[in-house]
Amino acid sequence: MKKLKVLIVDDSSVMRKIIERSLRQAGLDLSEVLEAGNGAEALTLLQESAPDMILSDINMPVMDGLEFLKSLANVEKAKGVPVVMITTEGSEARVVEALSAGARGYLRKPFTAEQVKERISPLLAGSL
Amino acid sequence: MKPSVRHDKTAKVAMDPSWKTILEQATVEVFEMMAGARLEAAAISDSAAGGEHTAMVGLAGALCGMVTLRCTRQVAHRLASMMLGGEAAENSFTAKDALGELCNMVAGNFKAKISTLADRCMLSVPTVITGSDYEMDTVEPTSGISTRFTFEGDPVIVALMIHA
Numbered sequence: 169m170k171k172l173k174v175l176i177v178d179d180s181s182v183m184r185k186i187i188e189r190s191l192r193q194a195g196l197d198l199s200e201v202l203e204a205g206n207g208a209e210a211l212t213l214l215q216e217s218a219p220d221m222i223l224s225d226i227n228m229p230v231m232d233g234l235e236f237l238k239s240l241a242n243v244e245k246a247k248g249v250p251v252v253m254i255t256t257e258g259s260e261a262r263v264v265e266a267l268s269a270g271a272r273g274y275l276r277k278p279f280t281a282e283q284v285k286e287r288i289s290p291l292l293a294g295s296l
Numbered sequence: 297m298k299p300s301v302r303h304d305k306t307a308k309v310a311m312d313p314s315w316k317t318i319l320e321q322a323t324v325e326v327f328e329m330m331a332g333a334r335l336e337a338a339a340i341s342d343s344a345a346g347g348e349h350t351a352m353v354g355l356a357g358a359l360c361g362m363v364t365l366r367c368t369r370q371v372a373h374r375l376a377s378m379m380l381g382g383e384a385a386e387n388s389f390t391a392k393d394a395l396g397e398l399c400n401m402v403a404g405n406f407k408a409k410i411s412t413l414a415d416r417c418m419l420s421v422p423t424v425i426t427g428s429d430y431e432m433d434t435v436e437p438t439s440g441i442s443t444r445f446t447f448e449g450d451p452v453i454v455a456l457m458i459h460a
Contacts, residue, residue: 179421182394185380186330227400229421256404261415276408277401278329 171199172292173217177210177224177236178254183277187223187254187284194285196292207236211243218245221292223275226255226262234262237269250291254279309358309412311458316441322405323365323443323454326398331378335445335452346453347371348428349392351399354420359413361438361458363406365399369426371450396422402454434459 174191176184184203191198202217204210208231210224222240226233233253240246250272255262263274273287320337327333347368355361367375369391376387376394400422407413436459445452 180393180397182376182379182390182397189380227419227421256400257408257414257419259415277404278326280329 170220171197172220173200173202174198175202175204175210175213175217175219175222177204177207177222177228177233179205179225179228181205183225183254190279190281190284191223191288193281194288196288205230207231207233207239210236211239214240214243214245216245219249221288222246222249222251224251224253226253226257226266234266234269237266237271240270252288252291307358308360309410309416311439311441312410315406315410315456316443318409319402319406319441319454319456320443322409323402323445326401326405327375327447330398330401331375331394333375333378333447335447338444338446338451346428346451349395349424349426351392351395351422351424353396353399353403353422355403355407355458356418356420358416359407359458360436361440361456363399363403364453364455364457365395365402366451366453366455367395367447368450371447371452374448392424392426396424406456432457 176187178184188201202213202219204213206228224233224236237251240251251270253266253271253274254277255274256277266274272291275284275287324335327335346366349369349372350364350366353363372391372395375398376391379394400419403419407417438457438459440455440457442453442455
């Protein structure tokens with residue numbers, strides 16, 4: 169199984185750790201976990217690093233997840249990288265907006281490790 | 297021609313008596329899923345002090361107001377350690393961050409259970425205040441509901457304040 173580099177974008181360090189743990193519990197072999205507290209920080213990280221997957225919260229200060237997602241179209245190191253949005257909102261409209269803007273999936277908080285596996289694994293089929 | 301129904305996204309949603317039960321369910325689910333923490337319902341008359349940490353998430357749109365989650369410092373640290381493991385137990389910043397996220401998820405889970413709110417109400421990022429001797433005032437008159445639990449014997453209070 170290929171080791172994966174993931175970028176987790178969330179303004180809560182607690183949620184970033186929980187998401188990382190859930191990915192490991194879902195069976196992903198993570199070689200590196202990049203963390204950013206908002207979309208702007210994530211864009212800075214993407215100038216240097218190309219992850220295999222990006223997981224991003226939607227509701228964040230400075231640059232929210234939807235703005236970040238739309239910005240990824242211009243980021244070379246994010247080309248073809250699956251993005252999964254993580255939302256507390258439960259708003260279908262925001263999920264549709266995210267999927268229309270290029271997200272490959274979404275996950276609603278609160279989530280279980282099983283739900284993470286269901287949503288994430290199919291997106292990495294080519295990488296594993 | 298079939299008449300079409302359009303929801304006015306700016307129309308306010310009135311509080312419903314069923315929301316107290318929904319808020320309780322939303323809270324219990326979040327605590328169990330994210331922290332493996334089992335909350336026990338507490339009597340409304342239980343007037344024990346609420347604790348010195350209060351997390352707040354604002355609501356805007358069809359419902360304007362705030363969801364608050366209040367507990368003791370000890371409970372906040374215990375919940376953080378259950379969410380992240382033992383290393384979080386001593387870190388005050390992490391405990392407050394965890395409490396804010398729990399409040400955020402309770403608010404999101406609550407509104408997701410109410411079809412008239414899910415797409416028509418936005419959440420703010422959470423804020424956590426520390427200190428037990430405070431009063432909260434708003435410019436608009438408010439109504440609200442409050443639900444009280446205990447966690448390992450200590451109070452956990454979740455409230456929804458709604459601007460009229």
